[in-house]
Amino acid sequence: MGKNAIYGFLKLIRFEVSLFGCIGLFISGVLAEDLVGFQVEYLVAFFIVFISASGAFALNDYYDYEVDKTNNRRDRPLVTGLISRRTALITAISSLLIVISLSLLLKLAAMILVMISVPLFYLYSIYLKKKLYIKNLLIAFSYLITIILGSLISDSYLEPLIIYFAIMGFIVGLANEIMFDIADVKGDYGLGIKTISTKYGIKRAAHISTILYIVIIVLDLLPFFVKIDQRLYLDYLFLILILIPVISYIILTISLLKKQTSKNILKLRNLVFIIMQIGTISYLIGVLI
Numbered sequence: 001m002g003k004n005a006i007y008g009f010l011k012l013i014r015f016e017v018s019l020f021g022c023i024g025l026f027i028s029g030v031l032a033e034d035l036v037g038f039q040v041e042y043l044v045a046f047f048i049v050f051i052s053a054s055g056a057f058a059l060n061d062y063y064d065y066e067v068d069k070t071n072n073r074r075d076r077p078l079v080t081g082l083i084s085r086r087t088a089l090i091t092a093i094s095s096l097l098i099v100i101s102l103s104l105l106l107k108l109a110a111m112i113l114v115m116i117s118v119p120l121f122y123l124y125s126i127y128l129k130k131k132l133y134i135k136n137l138l139i140a141f142s143y144l145i146t147i148i149l150g151s152l153i154s155d156s157y158l159e160p161l162i163i164y165f166a167i168m169g170f171i172v173g174l175a176n177e178i179m180f181d182i183a184d185v186k187g188d189y190g191l192g193i194k195t196i197s198t199k200y201g202i203k204r205a206a207h208i209s210t211i212l213y214i215v216i217i218v219l220d221l222l223p224f225f226v227k228i229d230q231r232l233y234l235d236y237l238f239l240i241l242i243l244i245p246v247i248s249y250i251i252l253t254i255s256l257l258k259k260q261t262s263k264n265i266l267k268l269r270n271l272v273f274i275i276m277q278i279g280t281i282s283y284l285i286g287v288l289i
Helices: 003-012 015-031 040-063 065-070 085-103 108-126 132-152 160-182 185-190 196-200 202-225 236-258 262-288
Strands: none
Touching: 003 040, 003 085, 015 040, 015 132, 015 160, 015 262, 040 065, 040 085, 040 108, 040 132, 065 185, 085 108, 108 132, 132 160, 132 196, 160 185, 160 196, 160 202, 160 262, 185 196, 196 202, 202 236, 236 262
C-alpha cells in the first residue's frame, strides 16, 4: 500500500476522531474508579470502540459518496480518489465482524450494549441518517455510549459522575452534529437531504448549536459549585483547568454566530474536538489530584 493510500485510509476511518472516542472510554473508567492499572478488558474495549468507529465512518463515506461529491468534500478520500468505494465497504463489513467477535469477551452488560449500539450506527449510515431528528440524536448517542461503556466494563454500576459526564457528551455531540451539517447545506439541499440547516436555515442551526454549547459551558463549571462528585467540588485546580474549554467554547460560539461558511465550520469542527479533549483532561486531572 502506497503512502497516498495509507493517508487515504486513515482519513477514511477518521483516525483521530476514532482514537478520541477510545480516550473517552479510558477517562470514563478512571472517573468511575474502575480502571486501575492495566486491565485486559479495557484493551478489548479499546479495540471495539476504535474498530467500530472506523467501520462506521467507512460505511458512511461509502453511502455518502454522491453527496460528498456534490458538496465538494475534498477532505473525503473517496471523493479525491485516494481510496476506492470497494475498500470502504470491505473495511466496514470486516470491522463489524471483528467488533461482534470481540464483544463476546466482555461482561454481559457491556456486551449487550455493544451488540445493540454498533449495528444501530451502521444502520445510521445506511438509512437512519436520512431521518431529520433521528440523525442528530443517534450521533449524540454515540458520544454518550462510549462513556457508559467505560463504566460497565468492570461492573454494571453507573456512578453519578459518569451519568453526568455522559449527559454532557450527548449534548455536545448534538451541538456538534447540528453545526457540522451547516458545512454541507448546499449539497444536502440539492439532494433533498433533511437536516436542521436545510429545514430551518443555517442561521437557525447556528443558534441551536450555540444554545447547546452554552448549556455545556454551564455544565462544565457546575461540579465545582455543586457536589456532583466530591473530588471536583470546590477544587480550584479543576476550576482553573475547566475554564480553558469554557473560554474556548465562548470563542467558538462567537465565531459560529458571526460566520456560517463551510470553510469556517470545518475550522470550528477541528477546534471543537480539541476543546473536548481539554475538557476531558480537566475532569481527569480534577479527580486524580
